[in-house]
Amino acid sequence: xxxxxxxxxxxxxxxxxxxxxxxxxxxxxxxxxxxxxxxxxxxxxxxxxxxxxxxxxxxxxxxxxxxxxxxxxxxxxxxxxxxxxxxxxxxxxxxxxxxxxxxxxxxxxxxxxxxxxxxxxxxxxxxxxxxxxxxxxxxxxxxxxxxxxxxxxxxxxxxxxxxxxxxxxxxxxxxxxxxxxxxxxxxxxxxxxxxxxxxxxxxxxxxxxxxxxxxxxxxxxxxxxxxxxxxxxxxxxxxxxxxxxxxxxxxxxxxxxxxxxxxxxxxxxxxxxxxxxxxxxxxxxxxxxxxxxxxxxxxxxx
Numbered sequence: 001x002x003x004x005x006x007x008x009x010x011x012x013x014x015x016x017x018x019x020x021x022x023x024x025x026x027x028x029x030x031x032x033x034x035x036x037x038x039x040x041x042x043x044x045x046x047x048x049x050x051x052x053x054x055x056x057x058x059x060x061x062x063x064x065x066x067x068x069x070x071x072x073x074x075x076x077x078x079x080x081x082x083x084x085x086x087x088x089x090x091x092x093x094x095x096x097x098x099x100x101x102x103x104x105x106x107x108x109x110x111x112x113x114x115x116x117x118x119x120x121x122x123x124x125x126x127x128x129x130x131x132x133x134x135x136x137x138x139x140x141x142x143x144x145x146x147x148x149x150x151x152x153x154x155x156x157x158x159x160x161x162x163x164x165x166x167x168x169x170x171x172x173x174x175x176x177x178x179x180x181x182x183x184x185x186x187x188x189x190x191x192x193x194x195x196x197x198x199x200x201x202x203x204x205x206x207x208x209x210x211x212x213x214x215x216x217x218x219x220x221x222x223x224x225x226x227x228x229x230x231x232x233x234x235x236x237x238x239x240x241x242x243x244x245x246x247x248x249x250x251x252x253x254x255x256x257x258x259x260x261x262x263x264x265x266x267x268x269x270x271x272x273x274x275x276x277x278x279x280x281x282x283x284x285x286x287x288x289x290x291x292x293x294x295x296x297x298x299x300x301x302x
Contacts, residue, residue: 002101002131004161004184005202006039007193007217008076009209012255013048013061015266021057023064025264029210030068032263036213039203039220041065044078045103046140046165047207047251052269059093066098076133076205080105084120088127101131103163103205108141114149125156132158137165137188147174154179163188163205169195176200190216190242194235197223208238210265211257215295237295240286247283248275256280260287261298 011033014025033041043065044050044058053061062077069075077099079090084107091102104124106117125132134153138144144166153159161184164172169192175185176199187196187204196204197220209216215237222231245253249272256275258265260283267274275283290296 001182002074002160003182003202004040004074004076004101004131004133004186007037007203007209007213007220008040008042008074008186008205009033009038009213009216010045010047010188010205010207011041011043011065012207012210012251012258012265013043013053014264015269017266019267019269021060022264022266023060025266026061026064027068029263030065033209033213034069034072036209037217037221038073038209038213039217040074040076040100041069042076042078042103042163042205045105045135045205046137047210047254048078049251049269049272050078050080050105052272055090058090059097062094062097062099074100076101076103078103078105078135080107080135082107082109084123087120087124091124091128091130095128095130099130101133101160102128103133103135105135105137106141106143106145108143111142114146117143117145118149118152121153121159122156125153125158128158130158131160133160133184133186134162135165135188136162136171139166147171147178150175151178151180154183160184161186161202165189167192169199172196172201173199190238191235193219193238194223194231197231198228207251207254208241210254211241211261211296212237240289244283244286247279249273253279253283256283257287260284261291261296 165188184202
């Protein structure tokens with residue numbers, strides 16, 4: 001059985017200055033994350049700006065990543081849409097491309113009943129042979145997958161885990177308690193990576209790993225070896241960057257942090273704007289502090 005585990009970076013989607021996909025930078029990002037020891041790669045999620053990409057762009061992103069990874073780690077691809085039929089269409093295309101697993105965010109815009117959410121996931125699971133990771137992020141979607149619903153869905157053979165970005169550790173605990181040991185509960189809130197592992201979770205799908213891949217991977221590796229103090233030290237490294245996310249609209253801060261350390265992340269896609277002024281100055285201060293303390297390396301800060 002496919003069981004998601006470890007640190008799986010939630011990849012950004014690099015753009016050129018005109019907001020077109022930067023294919024070269026995307027390949028560079030794959031190389032960077034694999035070199036840091038990532039246990040899988042997750043694309044077309046919230047920080048990957050799935051909501052502003054066309055069907056064709058999503059397919060191209062997945063094609064590039066699958067080609068670049070060449071089977072070295074599992075590739076998780078986000079396929080969630082508002083409608084079940086459109087989600088199924090994208091899921092089947094990603095299966096044809098060679099994705100290893102699918103991430104399916106809850107439908108959004110409307111508020112759905114738990115029965116409707118369950119039916120949505122059941123139809124998707126029946127339509128693909130790929131493993132499915134549920135994705136709970138109620139602050140963005142307006143829909144929360146309740147623990148009882150997740151436990152019910154966990155009984156389906158190819159629904160293998162959940163990424164929880166609710167920010168609620170209690171929700172994570174309930175998912176772990178009610179879904180059984182074979183079901184992978186993954187932290188989607190980077191401040192909860194170590195607590196999730198200590199509670200019985202299997203890992204994390206982490207946005208900060210775009211900037212700090214080695215540090216985020218080391219949380220898992222130290223935890224696995226029983227070096228809990230070192231794991232906690234690595235967890236603390238993420239705090240200032242994670243707190244800085246509030247300086248702009250997602251994922252503008254994350255992309256600018258990457259630009260500042262010399263990685264060509266490019267701008268976010270409109271209507272999201274790059275951060276400027278005092279917000280950018282604060283981010284520069286944070287990144288500069290990381291560099292001065294030997295926690296990051298950069299070619300230049302501008």
